[in-house]
Amino acid sequence: MLGEQDAETIVRPACPDGRSVNVADGVTDRRISGRGEQVLSVHGEDGAVPHTSLPTTPEQWRGYLSEYGELYLRTAGECDRDRFTGEQVAMCWLGFEPAAEQAVLTAERRLGVRFPPGFRAFLLASDGWSGVGGCIDELFPCENIAWFRDTFDGMGFIDLYAEKQGRESCDEYVAVFRHSLVIASGEDHWLLAPTAAGPDDEWPAYGFRPECGELNEFSTFAELFHASRETLGDE
Template sequence: MTSIPVTDVPRTAEEWRGYLVEYGGVFVRTANEYVRPRLTAEQIETHWLGAEPADEETLTATEQRLGTRLPPSLRTFLSVTDGWQGVGGWIDEIGPCAGIDWLRNTDRGAHLIEIYTEVDEEVGEPGELSALFGRALVIAEGEDLWLLDPAATGPDGEWAAHEFAPKYGEATDHPGFAELLDASRDLMITLAGDED
């Protein structure tokens, strides 16, 4: 797994609101000919690709369903927007509270765990990815997956974040959800050959 350095990322709800409008602006500006037709006139004008905020009741119900408190950056993000369309890279969207689940509970996750457990058995030792898949929370999907790892919690309560690319069998590590989202913003700019 490859690690990405920490950057200056949003932490408060107010910072998230501003950051997401800026992020949406990058997404709109760099959208290709396949993505742009799916954007509404309002999204293009406002740069808002989010939903209504998740209220405290919804956040608490999600945490009860999952059996754990969400990491601070994801929880604050969801309190600003319950999901987000238009993510850079190979992610379709960040799921709303109702769509966030343990990877092991999803069909895709069960399949990945099965494949990587078989690889581990062939090698004769447990692998990092099969262990991660068994404990990770999946928060975003597309061609790739965004996973949060409750076993790697920092002093600030943030869970380590991973972008897993099934096509290559590789995961890129980030200190937390906010840093992962910020890396996707940078990737959009790089892939578009755009200057921020």
């Protein structure tokens, strides 16, 4: 099982094609204060470390997603913006209606788990999301969340990395792929792993980038989502 990292990236042996693989708590220089208080820190140009509180409730997620949508539309190319309706652009809302509690419960029963609180709160704010930074096309609605091992892509990656069985990094990748839910896909995939839930019931989240063979670990779903915001450039 991959352990939590503290702003350090472990460079493991290349797998499976000879390139370096990074397993870390994020793609940026980030320091996590701990599971109890979800605070993300990034070094600014002047060396300062500003803090941004991450959303934990449906209400906080709706506010956060509204700001995220506005930033996405401001920084997106014309082709990306054309995917959205005039109403979505005007409202800066690239999500959907909140998931009903019953829809969340139905998905949890189907998958045999209870979603971590932060991800549950996200679904209760918007049942899925389109317009994500990086190489993700969409976050899935409740009905499309699945075990990665049961998807076509997941089975393919498990077989690919299992061929290199015995390499520590490859074995860890296979373990994550077999025991994680896939919650978002595109060229990349976002995963949630219930096998290492913390004392607050949050699960580790992973961003898998097949093109470069990177599996980046985050302490929570909210931290993974926020890292995608940083790829949008800024303001």
